[in-house]
Amino acid sequence: MVPVKGNKKKDNIEIRSEPVQEILGTIPHWIIRWGITLFLIIILILLIGSWFFKYPDFINAEIEVITQNPPVDVVAKASGKIDEFFILDKQRVEEGQRLAIIENPANYEEVFLLKEYLGEIKYFIQNADSSRLPSFSYDKYNNLGEIQSFYSLFLKSYLDYENFLNVDYHNKKIEALKVQTHDYRIFYEYLYKQRNTLEEDYNLMNKDYERHKKLFENGAIAEVELERSKSEVLKKQHDFEGARTNLANTQIQINELEEDILDLQLQHRQDYSKLKLALRESYDNLIGQINIWEQNYLIKAPITGSASFNKFWAENQNVIIGE
Structure with a gap:
C-alpha cells in the first residue's frame, strides 16, 4: 500500500503543536502571586470601608398617614368642672351622641327634657293648619339657667295661644x-x-x-x-x-x-x-338658645366612632376652653 503524503504532514503539525501548547498554557508565577495579593487588598479595602461606612438598620423619615375617617378632636368650649360623663373611654359612640356636660347654672336634665318636648311639638308649631298643641307640664322647668328667660317668653306665648283656642271667643x-x-x-x-x-x-x-x-x-x-x-x-x-x-x-x-x-x-x-x-318666634328663639347652651356646655360626638380620652378625665375635674 502506498502511504498518503498529506497525512504525514498533518502528523508533523500535531507533533509540533504540543510544545507550543505547553509554553502557551503555562501561567507565569509572578502573575499568580500579584493577582492573589491584589485580590486580598481589594477584599481588605471593602471590609475596612464597610466598617467606617455602615448602612443604618433604621432610617428616620417623616411619613403622612392618610385615612378615610381621620380622628376628630373634641374640646371644651367653656371652662368649668365636668358635671357628668355619659360615656366610657373606648366606647363606641354615634354622631351627635352626648359625651359629657360641663357644670353650669342650668339643670341639664330639665334642658334635655324640654328639648325633647319641643321636638315633639315642632310639627304643630310649624304647621299653619294645626289648631291644637300637645299638653305638657310647664311647671317642671324652673332651673334652666340662661335659658329661663327665653322659656318664660315661650310659655307666655304658648298659654296665650292655648287660651285663645280653648276660649274660642x-x-x-x-x-x-x-x-x-x-x-x-x-x-x-x-x-x-x-x-x-x-x-x-x-x-x-x-x-x-x-x-x-x-x-x-x-x-x-x-x-x-x-x-x-x-x-x-x-x-x-x-x-x-x-x-x-x-x-x-x-x-x-x-x-x-x-x-x-x-x-x-x-x-x-x-x-x-x-x-x-x-x-313660632318664641319657639325658634328658645330652640336657638338651647343650641347655644349645648355648644357651650354639652360635649357631643362630631362623628360616629370610638371615643378615646387623650388623658385621664373624671367628674368634678376642672377643664378649660380648648381642652
Whole structure:
C-alpha cells in the first residue's frame, strides 16, 4: 500500500503543536502571586470601608398617614368642672351622641327634657293648619339657667295661644250673631208679609175714599162721611208706613249683624295669626338658645366612632376652653 503524503504532514503539525501548547498554557508565577495579593487588598479595602461606612438598620423619615375617617378632636368650649360623663373611654359612640356636660347654672336634665318636648311639638308649631298643641307640664322647668328667660317668653306665648283656642271667643260670638241674624231674618219675613197686607188695606181704603169723594161732590153724602173715610185712609197709610219703617230697620239690623260677623271673623284671623307668629318666634328663639347652651356646655360626638380620652378625665375635674 502506498502511504498518503498529506497525512504525514498533518502528523508533523500535531507533533509540533504540543510544545507550543505547553509554553502557551503555562501561567507565569509572578502573575499568580500579584493577582492573589491584589485580590486580598481589594477584599481588605471593602471590609475596612464597610466598617467606617455602615448602612443604618433604621432610617428616620417623616411619613403622612392618610385615612378615610381621620380622628376628630373634641374640646371644651367653656371652662368649668365636668358635671357628668355619659360615656366610657373606648366606647363606641354615634354622631351627635352626648359625651359629657360641663357644670353650669342650668339643670341639664330639665334642658334635655324640654328639648325633647319641643321636638315633639315642632310639627304643630310649624304647621299653619294645626289648631291644637300637645299638653305638657310647664311647671317642671324652673332651673334652666340662661335659658329661663327665653322659656318664660315661650310659655307666655304658648298659654296665650292655648287660651285663645280653648276660649274660642270669636267663633262663639260669631255663632251667637248668626243665630240673631237668623231670627231677624224670620222677623223680617213676618214684617214683609205684614207690610204687604197693610199696603193692600191702604190701597183699598184709598179707593173707598175716592168713591166717597165723588159721592160728596155729587151731594150724595155729607161732608162728615167724607172726613171719616179720609181719616181711615190716613190711619191705614200710617200703619203701612210704620210697617215699611219696621221692615227697613230690621234689614239694617241684619246688615249690622252681618258686618259684626265679618269683623269678628277678621279679628279672629288677625289674633290667631298674631298669636301663632308670637308662638313660632318664641319657639325658634328658645330652640336657638338651647343650641347655644349645648355648644357651650354639652360635649357631643362630631362623628360616629370610638371615643378615646387623650388623658385621664373624671367628674368634678376642672377643664378649660380648648381642652
